[in-house]
Amino acid sequence: MTPDDWERAVARLSWATNVTVFTGAGISAESGIATFRDDGGFWTRFPPEEFANWKGLLHLAVLDPARLAEFLIEVLGPIATASPNPGHAAIAKLEGRRPTTVITQNIDGLHQSAGSRHVLEVHGSLLEIVTWLGKEPLRTLTREDLQEIVRRIQDKCRSGWSGFQLLKAVEPLFGLSSRGFHRPNLVLFGDAMAEPAWSQAISAARSCELFISVGTSQSVYPAAMLIEEARDHGAETIVIDPQIGGGDIWLRGTAGDILPRLVQEADGE
Numbered sequence: 325m326t327p328d329d330w331e332r333a334v335a336r337l338s339w340a341t342n343v344t345v346f347t348g349a350g351i352s353a354e355s356g357i358a359t360f361r362d363d364g365g366f367w368t369r370f371p372p373e374e375f376a377n378w379k380g381l382l383h384l385a386v387l388d389p390a391r392l393a394e395f396l397i398e399v400l401g402p403i404a405t406a407s408p409n410p411g412h413a414a415i416a417k418l419e420g421r422r423p424t425t426v427i428t429q430n431i432d433g434l435h436q437s438a439g440s441r442h443v444l445e446v447h448g449s450l451l452e453i454v455t456w457l458g459k460e461p462l463r464t465l466t467r468e469d470l471q472e473i474v475r476r477i478q479d480k481c482r483s484g485w486s487g488f489q490l491l492k493a494v495e496p497l498f499g500l501s502s503r504g505f506h507r508p509n510l511v512l513f514g515d516a517m518a519e520p521a522w523s524q525a526i527s528a529a530r531s532c533e534l535f536i537s538v539g540t541s542q543s544v545y546p547a548a549m550l551i552e553e554a555r556d557h558g559a560e561t562i563v564i565d566p567q568i569g570g571g572d573i574w575l576r577g578t579a580g581d582i583l584p585r586l587v588q589e590a591d592g593e
């Protein structure tokens with residue numbers, strides 16, 4: 325990142341009256357949640373062909389519940405204990421100063437925990453429980469609920485495994501109630517995007533003046549097309565990421581370092 329890039333980004337943000345921020349797993353990396361494709365990322369340890377679709381997960385529940393339990397502990401554990409980092413906080417601060425829409429691919433609820441109010445979760449949320457087929461909202465889980473589920477899985481793990489025991493441990497997430505089967509409102513590979521969040525995300529990308537992409541490899545479609553949608557509709561684009569560039573301006577670095585300084589300088593603090 326050249327000093328010129330930095331000055332341009334600060335100036336652009338200080339003028340912008342309508343901002344869209346688009347985040348991926350990288351924004352939550354400094355909260356202790358692994359990304360998907362970096363070294364040691366989720367998909368390097370748990371192949372997405374098996375773990376990123378409902379059919380694969382159901383298959384594992386029957387044939388290899390211990391492996392599924394390992395995956396669930398790795399997914400749920402960090403989210404259960406996570407708190408927002410300075411990157412999330414800076415985005416929430418931005419929303420307090422100018423019209424800002426946050427579009428996230430993340431399912432961890434950390435933008436809301438940081439105070440962002442206008443958040444479009446285009447891949448759904450781990451904390452929102454819905455009916456399996458109609459996606460009718462049933463209840464919202466807390467991070468404490470997730471901690472309890474992780475404890476229950478770990479307890480069952482110690483006493484030996486069966487698919488039935490695993491189902492009992494994860495009952496608040498996946499199970500049967502008077503409304504039929506329920507599950508978290510997640511978008512896995514092959515699913516339609518979460519609505520109405522996705523339609524609203526396309527509108528936000530098309531109508532903003534400045535589009536800031538943070539911590540995403542921009543490799544999963546259709547979410548990855550939002551930056552191009554924004555650019556095609558006249559927005560300037562800033563990318564904040566230590567490895568993946570692009571955008572009119574690339575601020576190379578981590579979200580927790582770059583975002584607080586950018587927001588502070590743009591607001592003349």
Ligand code: OAD
Pocket residue numbers: 347348349350351353354359360361362365376429430447511512513538539540541542543544564565566567568577578579580
């Ligand atoms: P990826 O794991 O593909 O990309 C993470 C990005 O975050 C990379 O570009 C890293 O360089 C960057 N990064 C790492 N640490 C960072 C930090 N501290 N600050 C800023 N950036 C950092 O994750 P996503 O792009 O979010 O979807 O993945 C998109 C989708 O793929 C996910 O929503 C998920 C996954 O499969 C579904 O499962 C449907």
